[in-house]
Amino acid sequence: MSNLCEVYRKTPLKPHHIIPLDFQSVESVPDSHVWSDCDDYNPTEILNSHLWPESHKFRIQDEHIVPNEHPSIPIIDLTDSNAADYVGQACQTWGIFHVTNHGLPLGLFEDVESEARRLFSLPSQQKMKALRSPGGATGYGSARMAPFFSKSMWHEGFTIMGSSVDHARVLWPNDYKRFCEVMDEYQKQMKALAHKLFLMILKSMGLSEEEQNWALMVQSNESNALQLNSYPPCPDPTRTVGLAPHTDSLLLTILHQSDSDGLEVLQDGAGWVRVHRAPGSLTINVGDLMHVFSNGKFKSVCHRAVVKRTHHRVSIAYFSGLPADSVVGPLSKLGPPRYRALTVEEYLGMKAQHLDRALSLIRI
């Protein structure tokens, strides 16, 4: 089991921040889930783009990245010989991009999505048997960041770190193996892809082979999490929020948006931009630890998820991180450090206390 689990044990949550609404039993949106107050909706520090240097506020010009004249999220073919450069550029400008030709079989996504749907379509009382414990990191429940918002999100999640067998067994006592196999295989494939992307990123940063080897050694120990997200159909999608605006804490996130769009990113000047899926692609975004490691060159992108009136949207997010005791600080070759170095554990502790303010609190 991943040692990220232990970090979260130190910041226990209250049960009402863990237990999702029984979405199957409601016909209208209860007041607890109506987001009318704008302040709730927009975390202050994230919107304050002082976190990001002026030079990053430009549009991608490279025609290989953006095939049309309207700015849109880059789509990068991982088999292109220049892919590493494009990945580096996309991390600097958008903090998010799609990858195609990633080599993963379509069946893998069909399987993980169908298992996720099998889980979320269980009756609420059954899912509650796998509820995350107050000091726990894995299992069924609301998003970990729930306590920072006065309203609840139209969302339920299932978090896996390592093996899912303990929770799967209580959900399906006689039929849990398939779920575990699919989740194990998915995590294995994602780990390999995260490794490949990390290597491209290091290359794009101009690291020497020796420096690359060192960094890869650190990354080969990655600590990760798999998050199944469910956004049930909502009677009033304009007054509800799927996932509130946030940045992801770890290095990189690999997102599979199943069959419907719903992810939006906050872009300087443009506001909220819908992240349309490209066929067969995966969506990659930069997380806070990568933001620190790149000395702010790569930006940890603020994003949110919206909900649908009739469609039950499911997404699968893989968070690639580092062991809790590893130290993350800006690469020295990227200029004077703009963030102080700290352990993953310390950073996640700050995130648990300050959410979107954590990154600015470690600025030098």
Ligand SMILES: C=C1C[C@]23C[C@H]1CC[C@H]2[C@@]12CCC[C@@](C)(C(=O)O1)[C@H]2[C@@H]3C(=O)O
């Ligand atoms: C390893 C991770 C990463 C977590 C916490 C833990 C497991 C679940 C992840 C999420 C998923 C939903 C958004 C987020 C903000 C949340 O509330 O839970 C993420 C958070 C983070 O990136 O900080």
Ligand SMILES: O=C(O)CCC(=O)C(=O)O
């Ligand atoms: O469902 C989505 O599209 C976004 C999920 C997400 O941001 C997350 O799990 O951190």
Ligand SMILES: [Fe+2]
């Ligand atoms: Fe996220």
